[in-house]
Amino acid sequence: MTTASIKVGNDPQVQYLLRLGDSCLILSQRIAEWCGHGPILEEDLALSNMALDLLGQARALLTHAARLDGQGHDEDQLAFLREERQYLNPVLMELPRGDFAFTQLRNFAVATWLLALWSRLEKSGDAELAAIAGKAVKEARYHQQHAADWVVRLGDGTDESNARMKAALRTLWPYFNELFAADGVAGLGPAWAELKPDWTAQFGEVLAEAGLALPKESAYVSAGHKGVHSEHLGHMLPTMQYLQRAYPGGVW
Amino acid sequence: MTTVIAMDQACTRLEAAWEVLRQIPDPEVPVITLDELGIVRDLRETAGGLEVVLTPTYSGCPATELIQDDVKAALARFGEIEVTLQRAPAWTTDWISDEGRRKLKEYNIVPPGKVAGAQPVRLVHRNALTQLACPRCGSDHTEKLSAFGSTACKALYRCLACLEPFEYFKPL
Numbered sequence: 001m002t003t004a005s006i007k008v009g010n011d012p013q014v015q016y017l018l019r020l021g022d023s024c025l026i027l028s029q030r031i032a033e034w035c036g037h038g039p040i041l042e043e044d045l046a047l048s049n050m051a052l053d054l055l056g057q058a059r060a061l062l063t064h065a066a067r068l069d070g071q072g073h074d075e076d077q078l079a080f081l082r083e084e085r086q087y088l089n090p091v092l093m094e095l096p097r098g099d100f101a102f103t104q105l106r107n108f109a110v111a112t113w114l115l116a117l118w119s120r121l122e123k124s125g126d127a128e129l130a131a132i133a134g135k136a137v138k139e140a141r142y143h144q145q146h147a148a149d150w151v152v153r154l155g156d157g158t159d160e161s162n163a164r165m166k167a168a169l170r171t172l173w174p175y176f177n178e179l180f181a182a183d184g185v186a187g188l189g190p191a192w193a194e195l196k197p198d199w200t201a202q203f204g205e206v207l208a209e210a211g212l213a214l215p216k217e218s219a220y221v222s223a224g225h226k227g228v229h230s231e232h233l234g235h236m237l238p239t240m241q242y243l244q245r246a247y248p249g250g251v252w
Numbered sequence: 253m254t255t256v257i258a259m260d261q262a263c264t265r266l267e268a269a270w271e272v273l274r275q276i277p278d279p280e281v282p283v284i285t286l287d288e289l290g291i292v293r294d295l296r297e298t299a300g301g302l303e304v305v306l307t308p309t310y311s312g313c314p315a316t317e318l319i320q321d322d323v324k325a326a327l328a329r330f331g332e333i334e335v336t337l338q339r340a341p342a343w344t345t346d347w348i349s350d351e352g353r354r355k356l357k358e359y360n361i362v363p364p365g366k367v368a369g370a371q372p373v374r375l376v377h378r379n380a381l382t383q384l385a386c387p388r389c390g391s392d393h394t395e396k397l398s399a400f401g402s403t404a405c406k407a408l409y410r411c412l413a414c415l416e417p418f419e420y421f422k423p424l
Contacts, residue, residue: 042398042408049312049400056312060339131340135311138342138424146399148375205375 021061108147155210290347301331386411
């Protein structure tokens with residue numbers, strides 16, 4: 001059984017929205033993998049709730065992207081019928097969920113990035129994007145605080161939790177660079193590099209509190225925002241897309 | 253004269269619809285109504301019926317679609333009901349009415365503090381900041397169990413005096 005894949009156009013504004021919308025979508029899917037697997041019930045609830053917020057943000061962004069793309073697609077088609085190279089999220093979002101320390105450190109890094117982004121997008125000249133940001137910025141604040149608590153608690157915890165947090169930091173560190181990588185797309189919001197000072201300050205503050213040293217700068221920049229992904233996205237998409245591929249046009 | 257009567261009827265019709273709309277409970281916290289929750293932004297007459305403007309609470313709130321269906325069903329007798337979701341200005345818990353807050357408290361959910369004018373939350377050591385009184389016994393001796401509760405909009409607490417758990421509607 002095959003369902004034709006779709007492609008979006010090269011409009012820079014659509015690309016900007018996809019870089020953001022796909023980040024929310026793919027991270028939401030990764031976080032949702034914790035549902036039923038959280039170390040304690042409270043964290044199961046917290047992670048599932050955060051995945052839901054991200055999914056809601058992704059839906060709004062993809063709906064808006066589809067409208068600007070003008071090919072008559074909807075959010076579901078954009079989420080489930082594109083192929084790997086058409087997703088523009090940074091590779092960071094698609095990395096396997098890892099252990100609990102890895103998940104919390106990534107959540108903290110991404111929430112801090114999104115918070116810096118949403119608070120600028122509230123002033124976007126694009127009214128719809130500004131409205132989405134106005135709502136999302138409040139949600140990101142809760143996500144950031146929650147993950148920051150865990151980064152401190154685990155980093156400044158037992159030998160085991162500290163070792164796990166250090167390992168997570170070593171693995172994730174090179175992937176953070178892509179969050180600020182330029183793509184030559186302007187118009188809808190800030191340049192990605194503009195977010196770096198805020199991010200670095202807040203990330204550093206929490207890591208210091210957690211007793212974790214920042215690794216040396218890495219020269220590596222992953223290229224998910226250009227559609228060049230890690231092997232992991234290719235394995236994730238069939239799980240995500242199965243229903244739409246098997247039952248084209250299926251809705252809840 | 254006829255114009256006046258027509259306008260009168262329109263007013264009455266809209267008022268009657270408001271009466272119905274004000275009664276619709278929130279599906280997840282049924283003790284308060286959608287109106288008390290502050291998510292009903294407007295009600296307008298259209299050619300074939302009515303348009304209801306709602307604002308979602310959280311981007312990913314799974315109740316949003318259920319709420320739209322509830323509104324359509326309750327207002328069905330007024331003709332075709334159109335529900336518009338309006339994102340801006342973003343919903344805030346400051347829009348929960350005083351009556352809504354009273355009902356939440358009676359239901360043992362601590363209503364949210366005011367967002368407007370509140371102190372910005374520090375990124376680290378924020379846990380020490382929120383000290384809530386137990387809605388059952390009034391004791392300040394409480395602790396947070398979970399930042400996210402049975403719905404995205406609530407956190408779970410426990411009273412260390414009466415030992416009962418309670419929920420807190422988070423300020424947003």
